[in-house]
Amino acid sequence: MLVELATFSDRLFVAAAGIYALAMIFHAVEFAAGRAKVPVLVGAAEADDAPAGEPVRNRPERFGRMAVALTVLGAALQLASIATRGIAAERWPMGNMYEFIAAICLAAVVTWLVVLRRSPVVRPAGPFVLFPVLVLMALAGSVLYAPAGPVVPPLRSYWMSIHVSTISISSGLLIFSGVASLLFLLRRSGWLDPVAEKLPAADALDRLAYRVTIVAFPLFTFAIITGAIWAEAAWGRFWGWDPKETVAFVSWVIYAAYLHARATAGWRTGRAAWVNVAGFATIIFNLFFINMVVAGLHSYAGVG
Template structure:
């Protein structure tokens, strides 16, 4: 099967443009974070009869809200302007990135998730897209965007250099309709799980106030904890479905549902960790720091599976074009 070189070239150029736009977006999100005021802990309203100066007074627990409280009536604050520019650039990056992936599929006449370059590229697209949806629903979380873009940009850079693969047909083992179901689902889930992984790490920073210079301007600890939990609740069923469809595909391709291949094993370990996190989040005494550590461990396991297992350890999944 032939590959369209012109379409492939434009796919690569759109990927490069995405990387540049995301880099500029991170600059503006960094400026927003730097310009945000330091968050202060919320105060409860004063008791009745305590005096007018303290009654009904409450301080926002997010830097965005605190910054807006002091904003001039005539316009937005600097932090807000930087943040809006950053979000606009991220939207542009998502459009360019989606175009790159679509053109990759058109150039190769197949589903564009056949190797590590394509998989990691789609994972980054999903991570940025998930963050944009969350910020649209919860704008006070926006100053934390720099911490989401940093690992995403690192992944994008590695994808475009170390993991880059020329557009080509996939090996026969991947020429199955299951690649559309299994790999797409795992990509969606893994991209979504990047966001709660970062949120849990930020929650631990905020809760422990370390490092103090970074933690001071983060959104409130409770907001970060809720973010991590809600996204994991959505991503975990997708990840579960991805593992199940992978087992079905393995039975069709290799004659067994499960063979303890290294990638299968680490994926199962990550699934256990995320199940443990959701259980801990609903268990008294484990809902805060302990649960966040488990969620962070799950995120680290997915990253380990993505890079070390795919690129170092030999197994049945070692034909991913690395």
């Protein structure tokens, strides 16, 4: 039964990735056609089959709405995949890189859906948000895949559900924030004008990156603190400058600098965005290079 449930979880993961890919294509169709126009009220002369006073949406906007609906479906499938994985493994489902990345991707997608709910105007950024999610999921489902099963003794602690969950959620948020800052810099620079001019307004992207980081930074701080507490219980010390701990601390300093820069005159826009991109780079570096190349106390698990 548990083996069948683990297989079902894997299939849900693949299905979620396929749905995200289709959503990205629909977002790309909307993006290629230009920014969706605000629905206008039309009369009988403009739409014979639409009652007067009802909004008529153009085709690109319909693709954008379908993309959002598909993203919601993909997120539901991915959540089900993570839940069934945990039941099959009989533990918290974040004990290896495959599960860790799945949680990060879900956090990024849910963040995107929440942002769309509050600010639909940023929907043209959809292809750029879903693309890194698909890349991460492709890596997780191939070279980083691990069968459902028990974890090594140091990970058999209630701290795993606390620390790894918060580091996953905050990492997903920070990846989303980093993408927003990259798009802001692209929009502001005017480089690749045919593409940049179809992105949301630079101010909207900048505010989006800042607001998401405001939410993510306390979570990231809490994750580092709980990681230190767990390290003391597992290894007898709160902090040992392990490679993963060191890079996480560097990330924390960079994001603290970003939030400070956003409140400093002269750094509020372009310069602050570059600081945020630097933080984004350290998150990706820690996620892959430190976990997969550098040997350390975290190497056995591949998680924070």
